[in-house]
Amino acid sequence: MPRKGILVDRPYERLTREQVELIHQASMQILTDPGLISFNREAVDILHSHGAAVESIPGDHQSWQVKIPEQVVLSAMNSAPKTVKLGARNPDNTLIMHGDEPRVYLITGSETNIWLDVDFPTYVNKTDPTREIRVPEFKPRRGTVDDLCQSAHVCEHLEMVDGYIRTVNIQDRDITEDNKDVNKFFASLNNNTKHFMSGLTSLKQLDNVVRMAELIAGGKKALEDNPIISFITCLVKSPLQFVDDTTETFIEVCRRGLPIVVSSSPQAGTTAPIKEAGIMAQINAEVLAGITLGQLVNPGTPVLYGSVPVRARMDTLGDSYGSVETSQYNIDCVQIARFYGIPNYSTSGVCDPKIPGQQSSIERLFSDIVVTMSGPQFLHCAFGLLDCNSVFCLLQAVLDDAHFKMIEFFLRQPRVDQPELETMLKQIREVAATPQKLYISYIRPLLRSGEISGVYPFEGDGEADDVFELAYERMKELLARPVEHIDRETTARIFEEIPGILPRLNIYESGS
Amino acid sequence: MSKDIIAAIKKNVIQGRKTQEDVGIDDNLARTPGVVELVQQALEINISPQVIITEGLTAGMQVVGEKFSTKEYFIPDMLASAEAVGAAMDIMRPVLEAANVETKGKFAIATVKGDIHDIGKNIVAILLKGAGYEVHDLGVDVPEEKVVEFVREEKPGYLGLSALLTTTMTEMGVVIKALEESKLRNSVKVLIGGAAVSNEFAQEIGADAYCVDAFDAVRVLEGYQQTG
Ligand code: B12
Numbered sequence: 001m002p003r004k005g006i007l008v009d010r011p012y013e014r015l016t017r018e019q020v021e022l023i024h025q026a027s028m029q030i031l032t033d034p035g036l037i038s039f040n041r042e043a044v045d046i047l048h049s050h051g052a053a054v055e056s057i058p059g060d061h062q063s064w065q066v067k068i069p070e071q072v073v074l075s076a077m078n079s080a081p082k083t084v085k086l087g088a089r090n091p092d093n094t095l096i097m098h099g100d101e102p103r104v105y106l107i108t109g110s111e112t113n114i115w116l117d118v119d120f121p122t123y124v125n126k127t128d129p130t131r132e133i134r135v136p137e138f139k140p141r142r143g144t145v146d147d148l149c150q151s152a153h154v155c156e157h158l159e160m161v162d163g164y165i166r167t168v169n170i171q172d173r174d175i176t177e178d179n180k181d182v183n184k185f186f187a188s189l190n191n192n193t194k195h196f197m198s199g200l201t202s203l204k205q206l207d208n209v210v211r212m213a214e215l216i217a218g219g220k221k222a223l224e225d226n227p228i229i230s231f232i233t234c235l236v237k238s239p240l241q242f243v244d245d246t247t248e249t250f251i252e253v254c255r256r257g258l259p260i261v262v263s264s265s266p267q268a269g270t271t272a273p274i275k276e277a278g279i280m281a282q283i284n285a286e287v288l289a290g291i292t293l294g295q296l297v298n299p300g301t302p303v304l305y306g307s308v309p310v311r312a313r314m315d316t317l318g319d320s321y322g323s324v325e326t327s328q329y330n331i332d333c334v335q336i337a338r339f340y341g342i343p344n345y346s347t348s349g350v351c352d353p354k355i356p357g358q359q360s361s362i363e364r365l366f367s368d369i370v371v372t373m374s375g376p377q378f379l380h381c382a383f384g385l386l387d388c389n390s391v392f393c394l395l396q397a398v399l400d401d402a403h404f405k406m407i408e409f410f411l412r413q414p415r416v417d418q419p420e421l422e423t424m425l426k427q428i429r430e431v432a433a434t435p436q437k438l439y440i441s442y443i444r445p446l447l448r449s450g451e452i453s454g455v456y457p458f459e460g461d462g463e464a465d466d467v468f469e470l471a472y473e474r475m476k477e478l479l480a481r482p483v484e485h486i487d488r489e490t491t492a493r494i495f496e497e498i499p500g501i502l503p504r505l506n507i508y509e510s511g512s
Numbered sequence: 513m514s515k516d517i518i519a520a521i522k523k524n525v526i527q528g529r530k531t532q533e534d535v536g537i538d539d540n541l542a543r544t545p546g547v548v549e550l551v552q553q554a555l556e557i558n559i560s561p562q563v564i565i566t567e568g569l570t571a572g573m574q575v576v577g578e579k580f581s582t583k584e585y586f587i588p589d590m591l592a593s594a595e596a597v598g599a600a601m602d603i604m605r606p607v608l609e610a611a612n613v614e615t616k617g618k619f620a621i622a623t624v625k626g627d628i629h630d631i632g633k634n635i636v637a638i639l640l641k642g643a644g645y646e647v648h649d650l651g652v653d654v655p656e657e658k659v660v661e662f663v664r665e666e667k668p669g670y671l672g673l674s675a676l677l678t679t680t681m682t683e684m685g686v687v688i689k690a691l692e693e694s695k696l697r698n699s700v701k702v703l704i705g706g707a708a709v710s711n712e713f714a715q716e717i718g719a720d721a722y723c724v725d726a727f728d729a730v731r732v733l734e735g736y737q738q739t740g
Contacts, residue, residue: 436634443588
């Protein structure tokens with residue numbers, strides 16, 4: 001049984017059908033004029049052999065102008081699967097995504113450099129020293145493998161988290177470019193039984209992580225049937241450039257037939273037009289170019305239409321995930337992906353501020369609600385992410401989970417039908433005949449059925465705002481709850497066959 | 513046998529099952545006897561009403577109160593249990609009177625003149641009935657003459673007044689004045705409650721107590737029971 005996700009009954013749409021078609025046509029035009037610049041030779045050869053016009057660009061870096069005709073794109077889109085399955089260590093956590101079904105799965109990530117610790121020091125009032133309050137203090141530091149294990153562990157227990165993208169970049173002294181991939185895959189897979197998606201640091205490690213996944217899934221064939229891992233690549237850099245190394249990684253993953261996200265993250269105002277029509281036409285061209293390449297490499301290889309459009313901040317020209325336009329762009333992309341019938345990877349929840357607080361809550365909840373309502377299949381909704389993707393705070397992830405529970409509740413379908421109304425009429429007549437005229441006794445059968453939404457889970461008793469402290473308690477509770485690790489035998493084989501995994505991650509050997 | 517029935521009464525109070533029709537919290541109780549049926553059975557086999565009250569009803573309510581304070585139970589649970597106990601008390605009242613057993617007393621309650629808010633007042637009534645008081649609900653928008661008349665005729669030990677409007681809370685003072693003028697003030701303890709009123713206001717108009725909610729009312733009344 002796959003996970004249920006949130007099925008959005010009637011998804012919210014910003015664009016009319018005609019507008020989507022206009023964007024599609026504009027993207028097709030972009031793909032031939034100006035086309036893309038490719039810094040990757042192999043991509044050029046593959047596209048060329050299928051009918052793209054290619055021209056070498058003079059300069060220091062080898063690059064080519066590639067013009068992809070509409071027909072090539074459309075036939076590639078035809079071979080892209082309309083249903084993508086993302087497997088999981090625990091098969092109950094499988095995600096099945098149909099491009100035409102607005103069922104939303106909520107996923108964590110992505111990698112931040114900074115991990116935010118939380119503490120609650122006590123402050124004394126200067127004028128009245130008998131008055132004390134505890135105030136949350138957030139301390140940033142570089143992320144480690146241990147943090148990644150903790151985050152994977154807590155996310156295993158967060159109910160609304162459907163899949164795991166690692167939340168923190170591991171920067172321990174003993175982590176190098178060569179062993180980073182195997183360690184991040186192992187730390188995540190060993191502490192979380194949900195689907196695991198990741199980028200690759202080094203292409204050399206691709207076969208090692210695939211082998212690790214095979215060992216866990218139970219063999220090559222088993223991994224094909226139950227792809228417990230998938231990849232994400234940003235092979236097209238905005239505007240319109242195939243990046244050399246990521247494109248190489250992308251091609252290799254496609255050859256192995258594992259699911260992969262073709263993602264593009266243009267920034268409106270700097271690397272894409274600031275106007276909605278412009279950024280949409282461009283991002284769509286970029287994603288389609290990537291999907292086309294993948295299908296030419298391996299027809300039928302599972303891909304997700306990955307869209308991470310953002311607007312630039314006018315004060316820094318950094319990404320402003322908290323801006324309202326960012327949500328508009330994301331919703332547009334959900335609609336465009338649905339137009340092609342390909343499952344969509346979308347983004348919400350990232351916010352601009354550096355620490356949890358009012359701004360972070362408001363910005364993330366705003367985008368979480370509206371983007372969820374548009375019905376993307378794979379919503380990278382950034383549990384715990386702050387500072388435009390640079391900071392991760394586990395406490396915030398716990399809060400996000402609670403807020404998504406509210407969104408999930410809100411999006412439940414109404415029950416209004418004849419039998420229900422007949423029951424209600426009976427109830428109304430019964431109560432009308434009583435002296436007290438209260439319906440309270442009818443609440444009871446529903447009280448524990450999950451049909452009534454709960455009070456805000458981090459509401460304190462007094463007048464103080466205890467949200468952070470209570471969420472922190474919850475976080476500690478979840479950390480104390482065990483997770484199902486990879487079994488001893490498989491762990492032993494992984495450590496035997498795959499070089500570079502830190503011995504301290506072997507829970508059966510390190511005694512932890 | 514009698515031990516089993518008393519245990520079942522207590523259990524069904526905790527489950528908030530007034531009759532066999534009621535759903536409790538545990539599914540497996542469907543269509544088994546509720547508090548009303550069990551109390552009837554207990555009286556038929558001559559179990560003493562005091563035992564039914566203390567070891568069955570009150571002991572059950574005690575557990576309900578604990579579950580409420582640990583947030584396992586919600587107000588609707590509490591009210592369901594209180595309604596079950598209230599119904600049981602209705603059945604036992606003639607038996608208690610015949611046996612000359614002293615009950616906790618009569619409690620009259622009303623929303624004052626000009627005010628029609630009654631949700632809070634009804635909750636107080638249900639809960640006090642469940643706590644063993646003989647509750648008389650005089651309704652909403654009740655003028656002072658009607659209250660005075662009831663106190664004179666029925667001699668309740670306690671009178672509860674509810675007001676939710678700043679424009680009607682002064683009516684409470686009017687009721688107390690009228691009781692004084694009719695020389696009835698000392699016969700009855702006056703409790704007031706509702707969003708508009710406060711402790712200070714209670715003192716100002718000479719009420720005996722202000723209750724912040726229905727549970728507070730139970731506590732205040734238990735205090736009076738102990739001091740006599
Ligand atoms: C529901 C409601 C209504 C409903 C009432 C339905 C009903 N069947 O009772 C309706 C819509 C009809 C209504 C009407 C009006 N309402 Co109104 N209403 C409320 C509201 C939102 C909730 C009251 C309530 O039921 N609370 C839930 C119960 C469980 O709580 P409770 O009543 O406080 O009772 C608990 C305790 O106070 C205590 N208690 C209460 N009484 C007693 C008595 C005793 C003896 C004891 C021991 C304890 C006790 O125990 C109870 C249980 O724990 C309040 C807002 C509020 N914050 O209170 C406004 C409020 C009371 N209403 C208000 C107003 C203005 C009105 C209207 C005048 C509006 C209008 N312009 O028409 C009319 C009044 C008409 C009238 N003549 O009375 C104002 C009063 C403002 C003021 N300064 O006086 C309030 C405060 C809202 C507001 N902020 O403006 N109202």
